[in-house]
Amino acid sequence: MKSRAFVPEKLDLAAFAHDGASLEGEWPAAALERLADAAAPEAPATGWPPLGWSLHGEVRRPKAAAAQTWLHLTASAQVALTCQRCLKPVPEAIAIDRWIRFVDTEAEAAALDVDSDDDVLALPRHLDARELIEDELLLALPLVPRHEHCPEPLAVADEEGEPVPEERPNPFAALAALKRKDG
Incomplete structure (x- = not known):
């Protein structure tokens, strides 16, 4: 029997x-354009390490049921996203490990x-595994990427864009002083 080549x-x-x-x-x-679009501007996807992936297909035959088509998909990537606190690049390791069952129709799925x-998922005639892997990696991205400890102190600006001093007087300190005076 001739072995098939899969792409x-x-x-x-x-x-x-x-x-x-x-x-x-x-x-x-960088070959995964939608994933590359998520990159921090200072750390484009061209500088990221390559992402590794693997696929394994199998047919399961449960008792008293029709045969089932399954795909085991794993992938891992190291990406750099924009930290939502300091707006600097934050490295994120993403790993996926999924089993996906394929059925005949969208309605059945x-x-x-x-x-x-x-x-x-519905079984397509031909599956673009690169697109499926990219979809899964995008779903695995953190909703709010951020450093555990930002590398630079955060600067806070007022409405005019002027830096606000870090130590601001407590607005209730005057009330506390009045309360102490009365008591």
Whole structure:
């Protein structure tokens, strides 16, 4: 039997799972345009290390049920996003490890996805695994990236853009002094 060659950008998922095949590799982070768009301006994706990924397909045959097509997807990337406190680049390590079940129709996928903890998608004729991996990495990005401890002290500005001194008088200190005077 001749071994099939699978290409991640045009993956015949049914055959991939039927063969129990696996693929793995690395892509430059800049090749994933939507992920690269999330980069901090001072740390573009061209300077990020390549992201590693792997795919493994399998067909599961549960008792008294039809065969199921599954894809195991793993990927890891090191990205630099903009810290939402200091607006400087913050490195983030992202790793995904997902099992995705594929079914015949969108309607079946929607019905099963509601009742299942598993990710369920409709089986396409050809799957662009690069796009799927990019989608999963984008979903894994932190909503509010920030340093645990920002490298520079934060500067606070008033309405005119002038720096505000860090020590501001407590507006209730005068009231506390009056209360002490009366008591």
